[in-house]
Amino acid sequence: MELLDGQLVSKTIKEGLKLKVGQLIAEGKKVPHLAAVLVGDNGASETYVGAKVKACAEIGYKSTLLRLEEDISESRLLGIIEELNNDIDVDGILVQLPLPKHISDEKVINTIHPSKDVDGFHPVNVGKMVQGLPTFISATPHGILLLLEHYKIDTKGKHAVVVGRSNIVGRPMSILLSSNTPTGNCTVTICHSHTRNLPEICREADIIVAALGKPGFVKADMVKKGAVIIDVGITRVPDAAKKSGFALKGDVKFDEVAPHSSYITPVPGGVGPMTIAALMKNTFMACEERSGGSLI
């Protein structure tokens, strides 16, 4: 069993980007600028946005964090996004989800200009991803592909089982893994709450992507010997022993599944840091495309 060390790979990617930023500065060019929008004060969202802003600082990107009140009106938020769309210095815009209930995620996502949509959530970017055209691939699936690539995990002809069909992870993962690309060409089975015989289906998998958000859902008896395990789950579970009062739990029972696997991501330290690395890559690409004058 080998650990898919997202922390390490993410660090490598970020160091690579830092070098590139150094080059940009040396050439007197603009450095990438990410604008992050955080509405309200959800603890997990604070952590995620904080990690993204920190990553920008490490790499040498400019970042702007807009903290907005929980009760901001939808139209005001959309107006702020329009301002960011029109701000020629801003390359990438991310609006941390979830948003308060009175604001439509869909409207917000559709308002971000596709050329600045570094989260890859805008329908036109999703459509391009489906069609195999160059675009922003959303950060978590993109991060997983970077991890598979780094560890040279052969995907061609493998059977991947994706558990979960969310727009953010499961759905794009199932599309990307089955696409005709170097980290694709898997036969992919996508499973969800209506799937029957899920343990049986998982046992057939060479690669399992668990993205359902149920801590410890994937157990040893659901995993074929030698399978590759990608655990996307990251749920806060109360834990009195921790200073924060909670522990982060993945969708996979790591201790019992790891010995069966060939490769496995830990939680934390697996997919999480890769998501940030992928977002940083997307932001660099956004800056590059915009500097080149060719908006995606």
Added chain:
Amino acid sequence: MELLDGQLVSKTIKEGLKLKVGQLIAEGKKVPHLAAVLVGDNGASETYVGAKVKACAEIGYKSTLLRLEEDISESRLLGIIEELNNDIDVDGILVQLPLPKHISDEKVINTIHPSKDVDGFHPVNVGKMVQGLPTFISATPHGILLLLEHYKIDTKGKHAVVVGRSNIVGRPMSILLSSNTPTGNCTVTICHSHTRNLPEICREADIIVAALGKPGFVKADMVKKGAVIIDVGITRVPDAAKKSGFALKGDVKFDEVAPHSSYITPVPGGVGPMTIAALMKNTFMACEERSGGSLI
């Protein structure tokens, strides 16, 4: 075994649309108008476009067929599409594929305004389909869903195997069948040229969608007793006994597979006519949305 009679269901749908057109006329409203663009003189394309124009006439839609020379320049074609985009009388635009090699399919598709893209090929419409938002679902997958719906075939929790990952059929079919909708909620396995053990995977399927374009590929020993078989293939195979000199062959060996199946589509007369019915539904929707002033 029951035949999924696309000819009959398509007729029913078209009759329903004809009644609606009658209402529009009675109310003094605009009738739907489909503009079809045919470049060059590919025999199969001629047939397909001809069938679409004929369906418009049957239902009472207005249609415009633009026949363009094989050697038309890409920029001229894009200009013509822009004219159709700007023509307030035109509700739907379809450009028959394939196009001559010197013209980029991608550019042509991206030029059609999403609100007139009744083929559902524009990335923004594909993205909306993936995200489960209201949009034009491309005609063949949409037609297959209408067929499943008509025959009240229960899809929830069923295992569907989609053979083929084309942007036009296999890929959207795999997404739609696994989405959280009345004709979805299947566990879906998407297979392609790199899939190993395809016969074995097919034998596990409750529903097989064969969309690879290889005549007679799916044989009796690949099908579980009682499976639902959707044959999307439609290949012209030389046949001296036919006046046209060719016969249309599906991807499924109908004679040997039919006795194993619970439902099966014939070729021709299955998915083909449903594709046209779905296109007609999309065109009606385009007209309705545009008349309502709410462009999709």
